[in-house]
Amino acid sequence: MILGVTVGKFYPFHKGHDYLIREAKKKVDHLIVLACYKTNQAVAGTVRADWIRFLHPDAEVIEVLDDLPESPEPWAQRTLEVLSGRKPDIAFTSEDYGEPWAKLMGAQHCGVDRERLKFPISGTQLRSHLTEHWQMLTPPAKAYFAKRVCVLGVESSGTTTLARSLAQHYQTAWVPEYGRCYWEGRQYSPDPEIWDSYEFVEIAKKQAAIEDDIATRANKVVICDTDSLATCIWHKRYLGSEHPTLQQIADSRRCDLYILTQPDFGFVQDGTRESEHLRMIMHQWFVEVLQQKGKRYITVGGTHELRMSEALRAIDSLLVFEPLKELE
Known part of the structure; x- marks a missing residue:
């Protein structure tokens, strides 16, 4: 068996790194990737190692503490120690130290x-100017760095229309509402008006999973049409109470900005909506939960053009990526 090894910080994991690993895998039976990290780096070593595992599940990725001088001798010794007796046949690099x-x-x-x-x-270029070199990031790195913006609101308040338009404006990915798909799938089943908590928990989990999958296509920002925080509200609407597991899911998620749409126009029935009588009450629930949890949010209303203008102003202020520096 031909054993290969490569090493790097992958800070962040870019297309050049990905190309190196892909080319290396063509020439060996098994490739080991040493992902080096320092404890004071802004992105944890485990996160960067997982980026590699995401794209290369057939490679063996080992996290290695970067506490040695930048010299071939100590790193050759460290590599052999980490490989635990496995001697590499080929070492792959794009650097002068490789030979x-x-x-x-x-x-x-x-x-x-x-x-x-x-x-x-290079990693140095990306760490200094992430915005300028965004398209050189690999998909999992894009998902990590992309700003998350969630458009949420009650039925017939323009959330989906706004989410689509924002995604089109930024030429980026957007996340459809899984709960709507689930509701449409169950509407002809027996007793469709009866809900169980487990359904909302699964909706929240799947919404989060879809968001993370689609975020790999993000162009600096990913636009979400609802999220698990909204699922908490819908659980309250149908079952009359909060649910601890839903709260845990919502609290574990990252969102950089919420855009709450006002129900300030007539209710439009699309064949599935059934909460017209609760629009204003539920809108207040959204306001209360966003405030209670200290979420960054804006409220938009009026014409579509006005909503877009306010949303674009808020999102543009988010799209400033600071250089990646080592922490103190």
Whole structure:
């Protein structure tokens, strides 16, 4: 079996790194990726290692503490220690240290795109100017860094229309409402008016999973048409109480901005809506939960153009990515 090894910080994991790993896998039976980290880096080593595992589940990813001098000798020794007796046949890098590092381990060196012709990018460039080089990030890194914006509100208040329009404006991904799909799927079943808490828990979980999947396509921001916080409100509407598991799911999620749509126009029946009589009460519930949890939010109303203008102003202020620095 031909064993390969490569090493890097993957801080952040970009397309050049991904290309290196893909090329390496073509030449070996098994590839080990050493993901180096320092404890004071802004993105944890485990997170960066998981980015690699997401795209390369067939590679073995090992997290390694970066506490050695930047010299081939100690890193060759550390690599052999981490591999626990497995001697690599080929070491893959795109760096000058690759040749001596490989030689010290008794391995052949294979350089991959040292001149950065395939993907002209480096981790240093991305850490300094994330916005400028966004498209060089790999999908899981995009999902991690992308700002999350959630449009939420009561029935017939324009949430989906606004979410779609915002996604189109930013040329980015948007997350449809899973709960609506679930409701449409169950509406002809026996007693469709009777709900159980487990249904809302599953809706919240799936909504979160879909959001995380689609976020890999984000162009700096991902627009969500509802989220698990809204699912908590709908549980209260149908079952008359809060639910601890739903609250836990909602509290575990990240959202950088909520946009609450006002029900300030006539109710439009689309064949599935059934809460017209509760519109204003539920709208107040949304306001209360956003305030109680200290969420950053704005309320938009009026014409679609006015809603868009207010939403764009708030989102644009979010799309400022600070350089990635080591923490104190």
